[in-house]
Structures are given as C-alpha cells and as structure tokens.
Amino acid sequence: MRLLSWRSVMVLCLSAVLTLALVACGGGETSAPAKAAQAFARAMSGQDVAAASDLTTSPSQAAETLGETFAGMHARTVDAQVLDTVEYSDGTASFVLRTRWSWPDDREFTTKTNGSIRRLESGWRVQWDPALLNTGMPVGGRLQLIRTDATPAPTVRSASGKAFMQMQPVNEIMINPAATRNLQRSVNALAAALKPIAPLITAKVINDKIADANGGQTLAVTLRDPDMKVLAADPERIAGVTVVKTGMLVMSDRRISTPLATGLTNYWQAVRDATAGWQVQQAAPGEAPQRLAGEQGRPGPDIMTTVNQQEQLALGDAAVEVAQPATIMSFDAKSGAILGMAQNSAAGDKRILADVAYPAGSTLDPVFDAIDKNAKTKDAATGQMQHLGLGLTFAVPGVAAPEGEPSGSIQAASFRPQNFTATMLNMGALGVAVARSLDGGSDSVAPYLIKGSPTKVTGGKLGAMNDQTVRRIAAAMATTARSGDASDISGAPGLRALVGTNGPEGPGWFVGISGGKVLVVYCEDARSGTAALQVAQKYYRLT
Incomplete structure (x- = not known):
C-alpha cells in the first residue's frame, strides 16, 4: 500500500473541512429551510395550532402537544424567533428557536431550544419533537402555567378580630350521569346518604341540578370534613359519584348564614388574586410536574370587617x-x-x-x-x-x-x-x-x-x-x-x-x-x- 505524504494528507483534510463548512453555512436567512423555520416561529407567535402543526413532519402529534401547551399556558403573547439556521448536504438543516411567553404584571418565561428541518416531497418541514417547546420534554409532555397561593390564606375577621370566615378543607360531592347505568338509582342513593347532614338535598333537588347542568357532571353538595363522618353511606361507593377534596372560604361559625358572604368572598378572592404567585411547569404522563420558572405568592392581609x-x-x-x-x-x-x-x-x-x-x-x-x-x-x-x-x-x-x-x-x-x-x-x-x-x-x-x-x-x-x-x-x-x-x-x-x-x-x-x-x-x-x-x-x- 502506498503511503501519502504528510503534505498530501493535510491538503485533503483542509479540502474536506472547507467543503463541510461551505455546505453547513449554505443555509442563509433567505434559504428554504430558514423560511420553513421562520414560518413555524410565526405560527407559534400567533398561537396558531393548525398552522404550526401543519409545518411539521407529524401534524397530528404536534397539534396535540401545541394545543395542550397553548391552552395550559394561556399567555397574553408568545414571541418565537429563529436565531440561527444551518443547512447540511444530506437534505436536513438545524435551527435554534427562542420562545418568550409573556403574561400581565411583567411575568415572562423564555426557552432556547434546538430543532431540525427535513426536506420532504411536500417541502421543508420542521422535524416534530416536543423538545422544541422545552429541552428534554418527553412525548406526551406539555407546558402549563399555574397560580401559587401563599399559606395560610387570609382570614375574614369580625369587628372583634375573631375569625368570621376562613379557608377550610371541603368535599365537593359530584355526580356524573354518564358514569352510571341507572341514574335515578344513583340519585336516590346519594340523597339517602346525604340525609343525616343535608336533608334539603333531596333526589328532586339533585335531579334539578343535573337538569341545570344539561346532563353533565353536577355538584350535588359541598361538605366540610366533619360532615363526611355522619353520612349514612360512603358517597364514592355509589355509581357515578365522586368526592373532590378542595379548599373553600366558609363561615367559622356554622350557625351563621348571611348574604354578606357572597360579597366578602368576592373581596377575599380579589385579595388572593392580587397576591397570587405563578409557576411554569413541564407536565408529562406518569411524572410529577417539573417547575421551570415562577415566583411564590406572598401572604395576603386578613380582611377586617365591621360585622358583629x-x-x-x-x-x-x-x-x-x-x-x-x-x-x-x-x-x-x-x-x-x-x-x-x-x-x-x-x-x-x-x-x-x-x-x-x-x-x-x-x-x-x-x-x-x-x-x-x-x-x-x-x-x-x-x-x-x-x-x-x-x-x-x-x-x-x-x-x-x-x-x-x-x-x-x-x-x-x-x-x-x-x-x-x-x-x-x-x-x-x-x-x-x-x-x-x-x-x-x-x-x-x-x-x-x-x-x-x-x-x-x-x-x-x-x-x-x-x-x-x-x-x-x-x-x-x-x-x-x-x-x-x-x-x-x-x-x-x-x-x-x-x-x-x-x-x-x-x-x-x-x-x-x-x-x-x-x-x-x-x-x-x-x-x-x-x-x-x-x-x-x-x-x-x-x-
């Protein structure tokens, strides 16, 4: 075998490097791959799921992820920009995408991700990958914005300073007509279970609520934790009935009922909204949500009223x-x-x-x-x-x-x-x-x-x-x-x-x-x- 001189080897290597560099840099701002990437970025900025997904190699998968993300982020504006595009000789190209999500009160979240573009029979298309939205995001993942509230929640206080209304754990007893084969039997069983603590929530009342909800899932009643212990039966053992645990502003003294509760709750909620924090999360099936950005809400002040x-x-x-x-x-x-x-x-x-x-x-x-x-x-x-x-x-x-x-x-x-x-x-x-x-x-x-x-x-x-x-x-x-x-x-x-x-x-x-x-x-x-x-x-x- 004939050996090449070191000078010949250097000439060949330099030629190859120059050739690769020319190919790699061949994707200018006006090239077809660059235009495809920029079109995708414009569709992202317009939060146009259909347009953005149609510009990818897997429109249906892209539409599902983009739709869930746009809905979950509910951003005021999205600003997606292509920072760089590089085209290769094998019919592919790469680009860098910077996406800025913005909300009121100067809240922002920015990602910088890497994507690729392929030349198909239909033209240049963005290779669909959920990681375009956030580096490392798995298939089935999405971005979402949630509010974060400081604890403890503000208390509505009477003129003496005692708690008049406060946040307490409650149980929302829901009935879903689509989840039971015999709706009336479930309604009757639920009314019987509630009778010891909520006798006014009769089968007729529950049926009326279902009718008002156009046959959809219906809130039958909301009960505090101690109330659940005196029910005649476990509601969750009734077909179509589920119990959702949540928190609610309720009267500290359960003997008290007042029309002022509605306005005070609205005022309390406004305080909660004004002091709420925020968090951007990456969510994926089977995984705990991953915090990506945000600020914790600060505790809101107690609401001092004149009520005796x-x-x-x-x-x-x-x-x-x-x-x-x-x-x-x-x-x-x-x-x-x-x-x-x-x-x-x-x-x-x-x-x-x-x-x-x-x-x-x-x-x-x-x-x-x-x-x-x-x-x-x-x-x-x-x-x-x-x-x-x-x-x-x-x-x-x-x-x-x-x-x-x-x-x-x-x-x-x-x-x-x-x-x-x-x-x-x-x-x-x-x-x-x-x-x-x-x-x-x-x-x-x-x-x-x-x-x-x-x-x-x-x-x-x-x-x-x-x-x-x-x-x-x-x-x-x-x-x-x-x-x-x-x-x-x-x-x-x-x-x-x-x-x-x-x-x-x-x-x-x-x-x-x-x-x-x-x-x-x-x-x-x-x-x-x-x-x-x-x-x-x-x-x-x-x-």
Whole structure:
C-alpha cells in the first residue's frame, strides 16, 4: 500500500473541512429551510395550532402537544424567533428557536431550544419533537402555567378580630350521569346518604341540578370534613359519584348564614388574586410536574370587617320569624358600619340584595313631608334628600354588587312618594343620618363593611344635614314608635321608627333607631308591613 505524504494528507483534510463548512453555512436567512423555520416561529407567535402543526413532519402529534401547551399556558403573547439556521448536504438543516411567553404584571418565561428541518416531497418541514417547546420534554409532555397561593390564606375577621370566615378543607360531592347505568338509582342513593347532614338535598333537588347542568357532571353538595363522618353511606361507593377534596372560604361559625358572604368572598378572592404567585411547569404522563420558572405568592392581609358575630346570630334568628321573604340589616348609628345582614330562605331564593332598589311606598312619607316644609326649591329638596342618604348609589366593598338595578332618583320635593325606590343601604344611611343628628353630628356618612375600604358614592353627595328637616323626621319617627304602627314593639328603648308598605302586596319596610343601632327590615308579598314589624320585634327581643 502506498503511503501519502504528510503534505498530501493535510491538503485533503483542509479540502474536506472547507467543503463541510461551505455546505453547513449554505443555509442563509433567505434559504428554504430558514423560511420553513421562520414560518413555524410565526405560527407559534400567533398561537396558531393548525398552522404550526401543519409545518411539521407529524401534524397530528404536534397539534396535540401545541394545543395542550397553548391552552395550559394561556399567555397574553408568545414571541418565537429563529436565531440561527444551518443547512447540511444530506437534505436536513438545524435551527435554534427562542420562545418568550409573556403574561400581565411583567411575568415572562423564555426557552432556547434546538430543532431540525427535513426536506420532504411536500417541502421543508420542521422535524416534530416536543423538545422544541422545552429541552428534554418527553412525548406526551406539555407546558402549563399555574397560580401559587401563599399559606395560610387570609382570614375574614369580625369587628372583634375573631375569625368570621376562613379557608377550610371541603368535599365537593359530584355526580356524573354518564358514569352510571341507572341514574335515578344513583340519585336516590346519594340523597339517602346525604340525609343525616343535608336533608334539603333531596333526589328532586339533585335531579334539578343535573337538569341545570344539561346532563353533565353536577355538584350535588359541598361538605366540610366533619360532615363526611355522619353520612349514612360512603358517597364514592355509589355509581357515578365522586368526592373532590378542595379548599373553600366558609363561615367559622356554622350557625351563621348571611348574604354578606357572597360579597366578602368576592373581596377575599380579589385579595388572593392580587397576591397570587405563578409557576411554569413541564407536565408529562406518569411524572410529577417539573417547575421551570415562577415566583411564590406572598401572604395576603386578613380582611377586617365591621360585622358583629353575636349581632349576626340575632339577625339570623329574627329573619326566620316569618315565612314570606324577609331580609334584615343593622348598622352602627354613629359610624354607619354594617353590623350584620340576614335573610330567610324565601328572600334568598328571590336574590334580595342590600344594594338593589325596591319601592319605598309610604315608608318615607314623613321624610318627604319634612323636606317639603323646609325646602323651597327643587335643588334644595334634592340636596336635602341626598344628604340623608336617599337617591344615592352606594358601592360598598364586600357587599355583592347589584345587577344593573338603579337606586331612586330625585325629581322634586313633592313628587309622588309611591314612585320612589330605595335600597336597604339607602334606608340604613337615612337612619344613621337621623341618629347622628340627634347625637350632635352635622354630616351624614356612607355605610361600610370592610375597614379601610371606603364606600363609593354616586348619583349625588352626602353632606351637612338640614337641622330643621332632621328634627321633623325624628319627631315623626318618635310618634310612630310611641303611638303609631310601631307602638306594639317592646324591648327597644327610645325607639324611633319608620314603617310603611307599597300597597297590599308590599313590599313592607321597617327602619328603627334604638340602642345605638339602626335596624332595617325589608319584606315582600301580602301583609309585608306586618311581617316587617314581626321580624323587628323578634330582633329586639333577642338583643
């Protein structure tokens, strides 16, 4: 065998290196492989699953992974860029892909991955590999963004600082009609199992819930851990029934039920959302999620309210005194702080809210009469009513917002009272204004529920009260309590009251000032005025 000289060997090696280098660098920015890679990056940036997957060698597999990842990441923007493309003589090419995922609040996650491109009969296509999304991601894997909440969760506290509502473990008992061969048998068995702790969740109630869910998986009831121990049977042994363990903001004292819970839960959730952290994970079947980036959420502050728990219990007992819809609220007569709110099931079914306006009827006749005697112009009458809290809209943080229901508007001092509407918050503000004036105060105040979160007032302004007007209102309220419709009420020292209805079918109102508190009762249906007095009397007996 003839040996080549070292000079010949060097020449051949150098030639080969130059040839490879020329081939490798032949893929410029405008080459076909580069265009294919850039098209894929543009589709990624547009979060266009169909377009991106069609540019790969395995469109169906790519569509599944990309679809799950885009859905799981729910990014505000995706910015994918091809940083480099190298073409080889064997009909392949490689590229580097940088993908930046962005969310609000300057949250970002960036990957830099390597990909390859193949020339097929249909043209250049990106070799599909889940690792294009994150280096090392296996088949079946995906990226996902989750929120992280600090522990412990904020507690909603009463005026005394005690826990009023707090996060507790609960069990969501679900029934899936598609997972049982005999749905009615499962429904009946579930209702029987729940009867010892939730007798109101009957088979009919469960069937109605399934119908509302269009036959899909349905939440039958949510129970605390201690409740699960007294069930008549294990729900998970019933065909089609599963138990999902989760956490929920619930009343610390299970005896308490209040419409304020909805608004307080919304406020609590807003605090949780504002303090939540985030985490990008790589998830794959059979593997624990892998943390890739993120920040832990910081603990949210406890929510300090003005609620008095003993007051709330008394309000709850008073609300169930009558069968027709009844709702009751109490306020601190000096500050306007909401002390509590309760309603019976009939009122709850009707979604009666504190900040929805209802007809006032004759209830405010003494107020209108007093303003008419002291206001000489329309503007003066309007101002005096607003300064008493009427005709205004109160957006109270922690109180569920109404769904487009306006409060009463002021047209003139002598307009027809039966056309006027007011919210329970309006009536409470009126009572507080009168009580403050009797106590030497000069300005009215807005009701509030969460300490440090002021109420937004629209539709006019609160302010200095007309002394003569307030004295006339207070005198009329004293007469009503002493010899009028509220004269039978006992246990309310120094009571001053407004009582009225909007005709035979109601609604009926009671507004009372006694013992440093303002009480507002709202009832609906026939004899609602009498019902409001019954609820008020029950409250004063309890307190």
